[in-house]
Amino acid sequence: MSEIITPATEPKKIMGRPRCLNDVTFHFCPGCNHGNVHKMIGEAIDEYGIQDRTIGVAGVGCGVFLYNYVDVDVLEAPHGRACAEATGINRVHPDKIIFTYQGDGDLAAIGLAETVHTANRGENITVIFVNNTVYGMTGGQMAPTTLLGQKSTTSPYGREFMGDGYPIKMCEMLATLEGTAFVARVACDTPKNLMAAKKAIKKAFKMQIDQMGFSFVEILSACPTNWGMTPKQAYKRVAAEMIPYFPLGVFKERTTADYM
Amino acid sequence: MALTLTKGNEAIAEGAIHAGCRFYFGYPITPQNDIPEYLAREMPKIGGTFIQAESEIASINMVLGAAAAGARVMTSSSGPGVSLMQEGISYLAGSELPALVVYISRIGPGLGGIAPTQGDYKQVTSGGGHGDYYTIVLAPASVQEMFSLTIKAFELADKYRNPAVLLCDAILGQMKEPVEIGPRPDFKDISLPDKPWALNGNAGRKSNLIKSLYLGDGEMEVQNWMLFDKYKKMKQEDTYFDTTDVDDAELLVVAFGSCSRMAQTGIDMAREQGMKVGMLRPISLFPFPEKAVAELSARIPKVLVVEMNTGQMYKDVKVNLDRAADIHLYARPGGGLPTPDDVLEEIKKIY
Numbered sequence: 324m325s326e327i328i329t330p331a332t333e334p335k336k337i338m339g340r341p342r343c344l345n346d347v348t349f350h351f352c353p354g355c356n357h358g359n360v361h362k363m364i365g366e367a368i369d370e371y372g373i374q375d376r377t378i379g380v381a382g383v384g385c386g387v388f389l390y391n392y393v394d395v396d397v398l399e400a401p402h403g404r405a406c407a408e409a410t411g412i413n414r415v416h417p418d419k420i421i422f423t424y425q426g427d428g429d430l431a432a433i434g435l436a437e438t439v440h441t442a443n444r445g446e447n448i449t450v451i452f453v454n455n456t457v458y459g460m461t462g463g464q465m466a467p468t469t470l471l472g473q474k475s476t477t478s479p480y481g482r483e484f485m486g487d488g489y490p491i492k493m494c495e496m497l498a499t500l501e502g503t504a505f506v507a508r509v510a511c512d513t514p515k516n517l518m519a520a521k522k523a524i525k526k527a528f529k530m531q532i533d534q535m536g537f538s539f540v541e542i543l544s545a546c547p548t549n550w551g552m553t554p555k556q557a558y559k560r561v562a563a564e565m566i567p568y569f570p571l572g573v574f575k576e577r578t579t580a581d582y583m
Numbered sequence: 584m585a586l587t588l589t590k591g592n593e594a595i596a597e598g599a600i601h602a603g604c605r606f607y608f609g610y611p612i613t614p615q616n617d618i619p620e621y622l623a624r625e626m627p628k629i630g631g632t633f634i635q636a637e638s639e640i641a642s643i644n645m646v647l648g649a650a651a652a653g654a655r656v657m658t659s660s661s662g663p664g665v666s667l668m669q670e671g672i673s674y675l676a677g678s679e680l681p682a683l684v685v686y687i688s689r690i691g692p693g694l695g696g697i698a699p700t701q702g703d704y705k706q707v708t709s710g711g712g713h714g715d716y717y718t719i720v721l722a723p724a725s726v727q728e729m730f731s732l733t734i735k736a737f738e739l740a741d742k743y744r745n746p747a748v749l750l751c752d753a754i755l756g757q758m759k760e761p762v763e764i765g766p767r768p769d770f771k772d773i774s775l776p777d778k779p780w781a782l783n784g785n786a787g788r789k790s791n792l793i794k795s796l797y798l799g800d801g802e803m804e805v806q807n808w809m810l811f812d813k814y815k816k817m818k819q820e821d822t823y824f825d826t827t828d829v830d831d832a833e834l835l836v837v838a839f840g841s842c843s844r845m846a847q848t849g850i851d852m853a854r855e856q857g858m859k860v861g862m863l864r865p866i867s868l869f870p871f872p873e874k875a876v877a878e879l880s881a882r883i884p885k886v887l888v889v890e891m892n893t894g895q896m897y898k899d900v901k902v903n904l905d906r907a908a909d910i911h912l913y914a915r916p917g918g919g920l921p922t923p924d925d926v927l928e929e930i931k932k933i934y
């Protein structure tokens with residue numbers, strides 16, 4: 324038996340839409356983690372009070388409509404090149420807070436060179452990397468992060484290392500570069516992991532505010548639509564298949580900047 | 584003012600500094616390396632930024648970022664490098680961003696060679712990348728013009744919020760001529776346009792957005808017509824060309840860039856032999872001096888196009904030619920140089 328409890332006073336709002344997010348509904352599919360990541364970016368921007376000096380660079384993928392949701396200046400970059408655009412902006416406005424928002428196809432396939440070299444230059448920007456192991460926007464083709472055995476529309480028999488190669492571990496790779504200041508991998512599958520993700524994204528922005536150099540957060544995300552799963556199944560897959568191959572954690576965290 | 588002996592590529596670099604360009608992103612390729620080398624040396628002295636990018640793809644996208652941030656910005660390259668930049672140039676046009684791409688042509692296709700050519704005329708004047716767009720294209724014919732047209736190209740890019748290309752070749756890039764270059768102006772004395780659309784944080788205003796994706800029904804058609812109107816305005820207000828000896832001419836030579844210099848000497852030789860030959864030199868290749876071709880060819884019945892390719896500008900001349908005029912082509916692709924004697928011979932054949 325249940326009982327309706329009417330609160331004596333209006334409930335105090337303890338959670339809600341970050342101020343710098345527009346009051347519109349996300350276009351993402353149900354269960355998609357792109358929405359969570361947008362929200363966490365919004366929270367970080369609110370937390371540090373940097374909305375009026377933040378510039379976002381949207382990669383091409385399901386996150387391309389960043390500007391519909393996050394109320395900051397935004398540039399839409401060509402597919403894969405967001406880090407180069409961010410470099411150009413950063414050199415013109417070194418005092419602004421610049422972040423890119425990129426998928427795995429965008430960042431780790433077509434834009435790999437720009438990503439690596441921007442990290443290597445220690446460009447003082449933040450990269451938000453949404454790894455969902457597929458090309459979401461174009462309909463679920465194989466990505467550089469597609470797991471071995473994972474079926475996609477262009478790996479219909481499952482990805483094989485002979486021929487397709489291995490899924491790329493971006494955090495591990497970037498952490499080896501002298502230029503990176505903060506490198507972390509997080510996930511959105513459980514409330515606990517969401518908390519850690521939020522913390523890492525905030526930390527990445529903080530590193531940039533403190534002029535520490537290149538900060539990078541990889542977010543393991545669900546794409547229920549292209550995985551052919553319900554949201555619940557998709558989060559289970561993140562835990563069962565993605566996290567074992569893409570371990571979570573902070574791979575690098577500088578305490579002093581290069582120039583210090 | 585004192586004349587200084589200056590190399591073409593360096594005149595461009597110095598022109599950029601005079602224009603208030605403080606951001607350069609590029610990748611080495613012969614025959615334009617003097618430009619990045621000059622700017623790598625000079626930019627730090629004047630508070631500017633020089634980055635040697637990891638590729639021409641990265642260069643043009645850094646240019647795109649800096650342009651979106653409101654800066655006067657440039658890159659430079661040659662054949663293979665400019666081919667790699669085409670996606671970015673298309674995005675610059677689609678996102679309506681001003682920037683300068685300096686193109687010092689070398690022979691192609693493929694790795695080709697480092698000899699001069701005008702074989703990139705077609706690529707550059709057609710926009711170059713995907714989509715229904717054009718870039719402003721200026722083609723200097725002397726080191727002095729390499730300096731002045733660099734400044735002009737920046738101004739036009741800003742005027743139209745459109746990428747501009749300065750099209751030169753290995754001859755112009757490498758040759759030294761006495762030029763008049765005044766003292767470097769202070770940055771604060773250079774007048775740069777306001778860019779209220781630029782990305783610099785939304786303090787005190789609504790957020791700015793720079794994009795080229797339009798998925799709404801009919802949106803992209805509106806966008807394309809808007810760009811078309813811009814190109815029409817360029818044609819009306821910013822078409823540039825030069826003419827010599829056309830008043831009494833019975834034969835008109837049309838040539839641009841370095842080729843026009845060799846053709847001009849050929850014309851002078853023909854004049855000495857009593858042949859009335861004049862010259863039309865397109866300076867803006869886009870917008871092309873269509874009216875000048877039409878009007879001059881209505882008066883001068885014979886036209887000879889001289890170019891260092893297999894006949895690319897020839898097509899632009901031909902479509903604008905008076906119906907009664909006769910058109911001829913003297914073409915030298917792949918590094919072949921039309922000497923003044925060669926041009927004189929061609930003139931004699933058809934005069």
Ligand SMILES: Cc1ncc(C[n+]2csc(CCOP(=O)(O)OP(=O)(O)O)c2C)c(N)n1
Pocket residue numbers: 383384385386402425426427428429430453455457458459460461466
């Ligand atoms: C040069 C170029 N090649 C291909 C495309 C097509 N394209 C658009 S998005 C995309 C992949 C997106 O995948 P990802 O980066 O993983 O983002 P997601 O949608 O999964 O978030 C591709 C290949 C393009 N826009 N430009």
Ligand code: SF4
Pocket residue numbers: 350351352353354355356357385455459460545546547548549
């Ligand atoms: S296709 Fe995948 S990544 Fe794109 S919105 Fe849907 S669930 Fe998200």
Ligand SMILES: [Mg+2]
Pocket residue numbers: 384426427428453454455456457458459466
């Ligand atoms: Mg993806």
